[in-house]
Amino acid sequence: MNKTDDIYYIEAVRKGNVQAFSFLVEKYQKLVYTLALKLLKKPEEAEEMAQDTFIKAFQKLDSYEGKSKFSTWLYSITYNACISELRKRRIEFKSLDDRQISDQDEQKMHDYYRETRKEDQEKYLNLALAKLPEDDQVLVTLYYYESQSMDEISQITGLTVSNIKVKIHRARKRMYILLHEMLKEEVYSLM
Structure with missing residues (x-):
């Protein structure tokens, strides 16, 4: 040993x-x-x-x-x-799932994000992550930052693998919307 x-x-x-x-x-x-x-x-x-x-x-x-x-x-x-x-x-969070993003807005955000420096990208990702509900933050952190497998996350959280996949998918969608809002404000302030 x-x-x-x-x-x-x-x-x-x-x-x-x-x-x-x-x-x-x-x-x-x-x-x-x-x-x-x-x-x-x-x-x-x-x-x-x-x-x-x-x-x-x-x-x-x-x-x-x-x-x-x-x-x-x-x-x-x-x-x-x-x-x-x-x-x-007993913290409650506002749902972001129902918001819609136009294709044009999505493209503007994508273009702006691609042009930002790596440090800025990390800053925006961390800001978006911080705005997610705590349980979603944990799942995203464990999966993307700590490289835990779905099975390991299931053991940690007690959630099923399929439930984790759904929650991570929704969390990514929420982060996308949050990033869109942050970058849209940034784009408008630059113009």
Whole structure:
């Protein structure tokens, strides 16, 4: 067993070497924090959630069966805790699904976006992502930014793969509309 494998450290912790868990914390703290931040929006809340996640993971380490990657199991703990927190807040979002975009507007936006610098493109994508509901942000982040497979996202969220595909499709559509609105305003301000 290689010392870089998660299972090496998991087994060490199970055998009583509590210090071995610090390797797992160091390896995954940024990923857990990023996921929590995408959902909760506030750095201090995300930090607290990340700490809580690692405490729960340590306490439940014996229940980790190794059927999925350790990171997937950890994401699942983070996701479920964040969703529980968000349900307490009961935030409602305005639906963007019903809006229509003309072909001409779509082409203008596409042309403008193609001409923008990479940094600006990332800025607009992040702004659009931030305006999505938290659960959609998580799905988009896990799939596109964290390169998780549909099956892994299903394990993390408890959603079916087909449901995830639909939600990601709708989230991309919402992001497209949001990008259109942002870039349209930008185009008009330049003209």
